[in-house]
Amino acid sequence: MLVIIISVFILEFFLINAVKQYYYKSIEDILSNQIQFSAEFYSKYFSSYSLEDIIMDDVDVFWQQTTAQVQVIDMNRNILMDSIGVSDLNKINTQDVVEALKGEKGVWTGEVSYDDEPIMSVSYPLRMDNKVIGVIRFVSSLRETDKTINKISIILIWIGLIVVSISGLVSVFLSNTIVRPLREVTKVAEKMANSQLNIRSKKRYDDEIGKLSDTLNYMAEELVKKEQLKNDFISSISHELRTPLTSIKGWAITLKSEDIKNADMIKDGLEIIERESERLSSMVEELLDFSRFASGRITLSKEEMDLGYTIKQIGKQIMPRSKGRLIKFELDCEEEMPRIIADEDRIKQVLINLLDNSFKFTPDGGTIKLSAKSEGSFINFSVEDTGCGISEEDMPYVKEKFYKGKNSKSNSGLGLSICDEIVKLHGGTMSIESVQGVGTKVSVRLPLKEESTR
Numbered sequence: 001m002l003v004i005i006i007s008v009f010i011l012e013f014f015l016i017n018a019v020k021q022y023y024y025k026s027i028e029d030i031l032s033n034q035i036q037f038s039a040e041f042y043s044k045y046f047s048s049y050s051l052e053d054i055i056m057d058d059v060d061v062f063w064q065q066t067t068a069q070v071q072v073i074d075m076n077r078n079i080l081m082d083s084i085g086v087s088d089l090n091k092i093n094t095q096d097v098v099e100a101l102k103g104e105k106g107v108w109t110g111e112v113s114y115d116d117e118p119i120m121s122v123s124y125p126l127r128m129d130n131k132v133i134g135v136i137r138f139v140s141s142l143r144e145t146d147k148t149i150n151k152i153s154i155i156l157i158w159i160g161l162i163v164v165s166i167s168g169l170v171s172v173f174l175s176n177t178i179v180r181p182l183r184e185v186t187k188v189a190e191k192m193a194n195s196q197l198n199i200r201s202k203k204r205y206d207d208e209i210g211k212l213s214d215t216l217n218y219m220a221e222e223l224v225k226k227e228q229l230k231n232d233f234i235s236s237i238s239h240e241l242r243t244p245l246t247s248i249k250g251w252a253i254t255l256k257s258e259d260i261k262n263a264d265m266i267k268d269g270l271e272i273i274e275r276e277s278e279r280l281s282s283m284v285e286e287l288l289d290f291s292r293f294a295s296g297r298i299t300l301s302k303e304e305m306d307l308g309y310t311i312k313q314i315g316k317q318i319m320p321r322s323k324g325r326l327i328k329f330e331l332d333c334e335e336e337m338p339r340i341i342a343d344e345d346r347i348k349q350v351l352i353n354l355l356d357n358s359f360k361f362t363p364d365g366g367t368i369k370l371s372a373k374s375e376g377s378f379i380n381f382s383v384e385d386t387g388c389g390i391s392e393e394d395m396p397y398v399k400e401k402f403y404k405g406k407n408s409k410s411n412s413g414l415g416l417s418i419c420d421e422i423v424k425l426h427g428g429t430m431s432i433e434s435v436q437g438v439g440t441k442v443s444v445r446l447p448l449k450e451e452s453t454r
Contacts, residue, residue, distance in 0.1 A: 004167045008160045016153045023145050024120065028107055031122040034066040035138045036105075039124045041065070042136070069139040073097060073123075080134070086114055092137075096123040100135040109142070117143040181209045189216060197224050241283065244276035300343040300425055307379055307446075308337035310344060311372050314351050318359075318370075327362060330369040338374055340448050342426050347446075350419045354383040354442050357415060361387035361440070377448050378428075384441040390434035398432060416442075 070083040077091040099106030100123035109120045123137040181204050188201040197220050201213035251269040315331040322329035351370075358368045362385045372381035390398055399420045416432075423430045427447050434440040 001168055001171060004171065005164055008164050008167075012156055012160045015156050016149075019152050019156075020149050023149055024109065024142075027120055027140055027142070027145060028122060031066070031068060031120070031138045031140055032105065032107075034068070035122050035124045035136060038065050039126055039136055043127055066138055069141075071137040071139065072126075073135040073137060075101065075132070075134060077101070094121065094123075096121050097135055097137065099123065100125045100137070101132065103132055112139075115141060117141050117146070177205070178209065181205070181213075185209060185212055185216065188213075192216065192220055192223075197227065241280065244279050247276045248273050248280075300346060302341050302343050304339050305342055305344045305347070306337070306339050307342070307347065307381070308333055308335075308372060310348060311351065311370065311381060314348065314355070315370060318355055321359060322368065325359070325364045327359070327364065328367040330367065332369065332371040334373050337372065337379065338448055340379055340446060342446065343422075346422045346425075350422050350444065351381075351383075353415045353419050354444075357442075358383055358385035358387060358440070361385065361389075363387070374448075379446050379448060380443060381446075382441055382443040384439065386439040389436040389438050389440055390432070391436050395432070395434065399430075 069086075070081075071079055071086075071092075072081040073092055074080050077093065077097055079086070079092065094106075094108045094110065096106030096108035103125050106123040107120070108123075109118060111118050119139050119141050121137055121139045123135050125132040126134040126136055185201050188199055191199050200220065201216045203210045203213045251273050255266065255269050311333050312331065315329070315333075319329060321327075355368070355370065362368055366386040368386075369384045370381070371384070372379065374380075399416050420430050423444055423446070429445045431443050431445075432440065433443070
């Protein structure tokens with residue numbers, strides 16, 4: 001409203017001044033034309049006579065062309081004649097007379113002692129033989145003109161008030177369409193901030209505020225999903241931790257409380273304790289890795305490494321595991337692969353995690369293939385299996401933290417997420433292709449030169 005009122009006020013000011021200037025200019029033009037005609041008439045027909053003689057014998061020659069007040073002024077700025085009989089002993093010092101005595105037309109607007117209303121005067125030089133001998137002055141009262149200007153000003157002011165009123169009503173309506181939805185969105189956002197994630201913002205209009213409502217609702221849905229993932233993760237990891245701990249505790253109690261003389265039983269119990277301890281260590285290591293990645297405290301010890309050699313070594317380590325389950329393990333690696341700048345331990349971690357996933361989801365008698373080849377300024381390696389595959393529903397989320405999927409055998413749901421983070425730290429990309437019931441292929445692309453994004 002303040003902007004509207006100021007805008008209307010400024011517009012009214014300029015409009016009223018424009019009207020005033022228009023009317024004053026019109027009077028000036030009329031007086032100028034009349035006085036110029038009278039001065040030229042004098043110069044043409046009476047220039048051989050003095051001003052005093054003309055005033056005595058043919059005074060009407062000065063005012064017969066106008067209805068305005070006419071004054072004849074000599075070079076000393078004294079009034080020689082006034083058409084309405086004004087006698088002023090003081091010399092005329094107004095700007096118009098000064099200009100006329102210099103040979104130019106002069107215009108002046110102001111007040112005089114013999115009238116309560118302002119007047120406009122136009123003065124023009126009278127010449128004899130191209131020499132200024134006096135001044136003719138036309139004076140017009142601005143009483144009626146000012147009345148007309150005042151009437152128009154009042155009309156313009158009323159129009160301005162009407163415009164302000166209509167604009168105010170429209171502004172109130174428009175502001176309500178903005179302020180009210182904003183207040184509602186703000187309240188919804190405050191409730192969401194207080195963990196009321198099931199509340200949703202009502203979309204009123206398909207505008208920017210509507211888009212904000214959609215964004216808030218989408219954010220709430222994502223937060224609910226993340227919260228559910230976190231809860232599922234806590235529940236799952238609690239179960240995963242409890243299982244090996246139960247086994248360890250049970251065998252420890254058994255070995256401690258009973259007089260066991262069976263060496264095989266003792267050996268089996270110790271093997272179970274060792275195996276479950278390793279499983280616990282693996283889960284804890286994953287959690288620690290996740291914590292480091294999430295807090296940005298992870299650092300890479302990059303150096304030049306032979307990725308081809310590393311892949312072949314890991315292949316040899318995996319071979320016994322594949323034979324035990326009758327899984328066909330294939331290794332397809334180029335003989336001479338270029339060296340890369342990377343953290344060898346972390347790259348091994350990626351390879352082992354991907355292969356471990358494949359063994360978990362591939363049934364006995366299946367096939368797992370580890371491939372590696374160079375391509376331009378990149379090295380590509382992939383792990384492909386004939387396992388159960390990933391459903392279309394799970395596919396968009398498999399690389400998210402804590403996500404395990406409905407049929408997942410993962411301990412924590414962090415394996416692929418950690419692998420993806422490690423690959424990104426090396427400036428590479430990791431992609432997953434999968435068809436449920438057919439198999440999965442995870443491809444990693446690493447630059448030969450160091451292009452780390454962190």
